[in-house]
Amino acid sequence: MEFQQAKEKxxxxxxTLGSNWGINKTMAQIHALLLISPKPLSTEEVMEDLMISRGNANMNIRALIDWGIVFKEFIPGERKEYFTAEKDIWELSKHIIEQRKKRELDPMMRxxxxxxxxxxxxxxxxxxxxxxxSxxxxxxxxxxxxxNKIISANKNWFFNFLLKLFK
Amino acid sequence: MEFQQAKEKxxxxxxTLGSNWGINKTMAQIHALLLISPKPLSTEEVMEDLMISRGNANMNIRALIDWGIVFKEFIPGERKEYFTAEKDIWELSKHIIEQRKKRELDPMMRxxxxxxxxxxxxxxxxxxxxxxxSxxxxxxxxxxxxxNKIISANKNWFFNFLLKLFK
DNA sequence: TTGAATTTTCAGGAAACTATGAAATAAAAA
DNA sequence: TTTTTATTTCATAGTTTCCTGAAAATTCAA
Known part of the structure; x- marks a missing residue:
């Protein structure tokens, strides 16, 4: 398969996955783009690659940063801001679970x-x-x-999870 | 707190929880209504209680049945159809996880x-x-x-889950 | 300062999603 | 049958959510 084709897919x-689970499509797409990019990207590059407006790109990048799964990166000599995604899938899932729990489940339970x-x-x-x-x-x-046990652990969460269960 | 007030809340x-997670609000509300109702309800009753149209009620009840978390109930002597929700929260969560996995995660992975x-x-x-x-x-x-381990288990899933891990 | 580059905001428009209600269909009783 | 009651469908309307683009704000260098 052609690289470009695979990337788009x-x-x-x-x-699509994101929008099925209540996360807006563009936000998930920006995240995907940064996830597979070997180098940080600027807002411009994101706009161009996904063919979206500046406002849209900016708002969603900001939201991803709030979620703690995308970071600003300063490139020496460059004035623009660049962005990278959390590349560790386990860290990533931890952050997402944590945030959704905090933002939605907790308020509901309260x-x-x-x-x-x-x-x-x-x-x-x-x-x-x-x-x-009851x-x-x-x-x-x-x-x-x-x-809580899952998210408080790290890459080896599965082992840690079991460990914590028995101590 | 007044019963009616608690029920509405x-x-x-x-x-709200449903719509945050990509499930339409009315569908989740119908489910909530059936969940706390001690007896099966007819489409009419659902319409009246939630103040929604016949079409809306019918479509969403149908969808809940497809998900396997609401059942038709025939009441002797009655011509109308009545509906109840799966009342066991563990069964419920099992069905929901199962269905979402089948409908969204699996196709994505494929x-x-x-x-x-x-x-x-x-x-x-x-x-x-x-x-x-990779x-x-x-x-x-x-x-x-x-x-899979979680959903293949039952009320005592936690115990079974551990059991399966070690065999 | 001033001004160019960059980021942020937000009103208004577009798109996606959801609900309505009346007509069509189906199912049971007369 | 025919009539009555109940269910389903679906075009249209309504609502919510998202995106755009231009203007305002910010930042940084000169």
């Missing part, structure tokens, strides 16, 4: 935990509601503990 | 695996590309095996 695929003792409502409805809420609580506690 | 929250030996392109670019692709491959293989 990868960027395209990564973009919001749900505000629901206290219920007043009114038909007895069977209240009972069912309380049962489901199950969700158990579930999320276990899932969270597992996620 | 839960449905609202579940909907698509990427079509990329074979590369022709053309600058040497350093080709090298970087191949390095990242890392992604290792990652996805490990992640997949873990997911």
């Amino acid at each position: 990868f960027i395209q695929t990564w973009g 919001s749900l935990s505000q629901i206290g003792k219920l007043e009114g409502g038909k007895p069977d409805e209240v009972q069912e509601f309380e049962k489901i809420m 199950e969700l609580n158990v579930f999320s506690t276990k899932a969270e503990s597992m996620l | 839960f449905i609202q929250t579940w909907g 698509s990427l695996s079509q990329i074979g030996k590369l022709e053309g392109g600058k040497p350093d670019e080709v090298q970087e590309f191949e390095k990242i692709m 890392e992604l491959n290792v990652f996805s293989t490990k992640a997949e095996s873990m997911l």
